[in-house]
Amino acid sequence: MTINSEGKKSNVSSGDYPPPVVHPLAEPRVSLKPEPFYDNYQSGVPIAIDIGSSNIRAGLTNTDTPFLNMPTIISRFRDRKLNRMLTYVGNDCFLDPLFKSSIKSPFDGPLINNWDVTEWLLDYSFYHLNVSSQDGVDNPIIINEFMATPASQRKNMYQLLFEGYNVPSVVFGLSDLFSFHYNNRNNTNKSSLILGCGNQSTNIIPVIDSKPLLHFAKRINWGGEQAVEYLSKSIGLKYPFFPTKITTHQFETMVQDFSYFSDDYLAELDDLMNLEYLHDKDVVLEASFNEVVQVQKSEEEIARQQEKRREQGKRLQEQAQKARLEKLVEKEADFKYYSELKERLLNPENKISKKQMIQTLSEAGFDDVADFNKYLSNLERSLKRARHQDIGENEVEEEPNFYLLDMKDEDLSEEQLKEKKSQKLQKANYEARKKAKEEKLIEKKRKEEEEAQEQSWREKDLDGWIEDKRAKLKVIVDRKKQREKLKAELNDRKSHAAQIRMKNIANLAADGSGNARNSSSTALNTMGNGGAGGNGGARSKRNVKKVTIDNDPNDTFGANDDDWMIYKDIANFEDEEQLEVENSELKALEDLLLKYDPSFNPEDLFNSEYNWKKSTLHKFLRGAYSFDPEDQHQQHQIHLNVERIKVPEILIQPTIAGLDQAGIVEISENLLLKRLPSSNFYNFNDNNVTPDIIKNIFLTGGVSKTANFKNRIVREFTSFLPSGNNLQVNVAEEPIIDAWRGMKLWSLSDSYKNSFITRKEYDEMGPEYIKEHNLGNVRL
C-alpha cells in the first residue's frame, strides 16, 4: 500500500502542537505526450534561443512566448530490440523512466562543453519549430551567451550555427539584459542595477542610461544548481540513514517550494530553536514507502499470552529459588567444614607443625595457606550474599521432625536408612533457610533503625539533612561524570589518561621485581605469627631452579586484594557490579531527595528523562514534535527548518558554503556607494534627488523567484543607502522566460538590425567578432 497524499495529517503526537502537515516528496518527472511541433513557421523570421544550464527556451519571434521551454538535456542510448540508437531531447526524456540513466547535459558548470549534445538540442529545437528550409535554417538567430564569456564558447556556437545550419545571421546577448529590456519596455527608467540570479552564477550588472557597465559588473559563482547540490549534501549528512534515495529533482522541488530569504538571518536562527516558531516554520517531507501493516492482536489473545508468560516466569522463579537454595546448602556445608578445619589447624592444643599444615591443605586441594585463606574469605562473602537472596522461604515452616538422625545406622532398617539420608538433607535445607531468615531479619532491623535515625534527623534539621544527602549525591554524580570523562579521554591515544594507562600496562609487563607489586602485603600473617617467614623460607628452598615472572618467590602480587585494583585501573571497560551498586545508591538518594527536598525536581535527576524540547539536535532533526523511531512514517520523514533560510542565504553570505566571494549585497553596496559615484555616474550629494539606478533595482533569473527575496533586498539596501533615497526594487514578471521575451522585443528594434553578424562578416572577421550593443557583451 502506498501512502502519501497531499497535506495528510500525520499521527505524530507532539504534546503541545497539532501534528505537522506532511508534504510528500516530489514525484518523478513524467511527460505524457511527446513535444508538439510549431505550426506557424515562417522563413526569415528571427529565431530567439535562450539557452541556460537548466532550461532552454526557443521559438520564432512571431509569438509572444517561446514555443519550446524544456530542460537542457538529451538522452541517447541504443535500444536492443529495435537495434538502433534513439535520441530524446528535453521533455521527451521523461516519456519513459528508462531514459533517465542516459541523460546528459551540454553544460559543465556554467559553460557548454559538450557540443555534440548542443547540436542535438538545436537539431531538435529547429525540427520542432518546423524549420522547413532546405540545406540550412533560413532564419536569423538571436542567442544568449555567458557574461564575459570565454572566446571558445562563442567560437563554437558561431561555428555550429553558421556551418552546421547555414543561418544567415547570428547575434549574441546576455539573458539578464534581455530580461531587463523586456521588463523596462516602457522605458520608464533607463538605469538599473540588475541582479541576475541564474542557475549557475549570479550576475550583478549596473546599467546607466540603457548602457550596461560590464567593467563594473561582477559574477558570483553560485546559482540555483549549487544551492540544490548544497541542500542535497546537507540533508545527506543530516539524515545519513534515510531509507530511500532522494533524487536531485526532489531536492530542486524542495528548494523551489520551501526555501525563503530570511528578513533577519541571525535573529531567525535563534528563533528557530523556539518551539512555537519552529512549529510554524518546520516543513515535514515524507518519502513514499510500502507500509508493513502489523496485525493487531485481540485483547483476549493478549491476556492469554500474558497469563502464559506469567506462569512461565513463576515456574522459572521457583526453579531458580530451588537452585539457589541447593547452592546455599552446599556452601553452608563447605563453610562449616573448612572453618572447622581452620580451627583445628590453628588450635595450639593440636600442635600441628607447618609441614603437616601444608600437607593437609594440599591434600584438600589448596596451593598454600594464602590460597586457603582466600578461598575461605571468598566463601564467607558469597555465603553472606547468598543468604540475602530469595530462596523461597515465604511459607511458614514448622521444624520438621528429624528423629532418625539421632539414631545409629546399625539400628536402622534399609528403608529407614534411606529416610535418614533424606532427613539429613532436609535438615540442612531447613537450617540454611533459618540462618538466611535470621540474617535478613537483622538486616531489616538495622535498616529500620537507620531509617528512624534519618527520620528524626529530617524532623530536627531538614536543611542539614538535605545538605548531607546532596553532598553524597554530588560525590556519586561527580564520580560518574569523572568516569565518563575518563572514558572519553581514553578514546584519544594522546590524552594524559591514555598515557597513564599505557604506563601502567608497561609496568605490569616489565620484567624484574617490585615494579608492579609495590602494594602487595604479606597476607600470610593473618594465619598466625611466624607463618609468613617460615613459609617464605620453605618456598624459596623449593623454587631455586629458575625464577621467572610466573614463579618468582618474591612475587607476592595478589596476596592482597587491593593488588588487583591495578587491573581495574587499566581496564577499558566498566565494572558492572560496582556500577550497579553505585546506580542503586544514586537512585535511593535521588528518591529520598525527590520525596523530601522541595527544591529537587525530576529535571535534576542524573538520568533525567531526555527532554527533547530542550534538545537543539532534536529540534533540528525532528522539528517541534516528539519522535518515535518505531513509527514507519517518521522514519521516512525529513524536516527542513534551518535549511529553508540557510540555502538562499548563501547568495548573501557565500562564505557559508565556503565560497571565497563577497555576497550580492556587499558587492552592490560597494558598487552603488563607492565605485559608481567615484566614476561620476551620479552622486548622493544632491539633496533629495535619488540617483536613477537606486530607483530600479531589478531582480531576474530563476532564483529571484525565491520567496521573500525582494523584501530582503529592500531591507539590506535600505540599511546601507543614505537615508531619504527612494529605493525601488522590481522583480521580473516571469524571471524564467522574460529573457526570451526581451530577445523577441529587441528583434523588432533598429538596434538589432545594426548588431547582428552575417555569415560574410563571420568569415571575414573571425569567430570572436561581435558588434557591441546595449544588451550584449563588450568586444575585447
Place this chain on the structure above:
Amino acid sequence: MSSLSDTVVSAAINRPLSFKNPKYNPSRRHKPHRQLVSDEQKRLATLTLPVDAVTYFSVEAYPPLRPQKHYCDITGLKGHYKAPSSGLRFANAEVYQVVRTMAQGVDQQYLELRNANVVLK
C-alpha cells in the same frame, strides 16, 4: 527492457535533417570546465588588453571584505565554538557531543560543505 510504445519511439529525433548542412562534420573534444577556463586564461595572456578590459576573470566577484560570521557546521545555527580536533564549528555542548563522537571521515564531509576539508593531492 520493456518495449517502448510507438509514440514514444517516434518522439526520438533522427538525423539527417533537411535544414542541416550535410557536409558539416566537426571534430570535437569535450573539455571539462576547468580546461575551458585555463584555455581562456592562456588566450588572454597572449593579448595586450587595456586595464579595465572585461574578461571572464575580471568579472569574478572579489573575496568578502566584511568580517565572516561563523555558523555551526552541523545545525547551521550560530557557531561560536570550534572543535580543536576536527576544526568543526558547533553551536553548543549538545552538538559538541556529536562532533566529538563523529565517525571517521564524517567531519571531513561536513567541512567539505564549506570547502574547508583536507584535500590530498
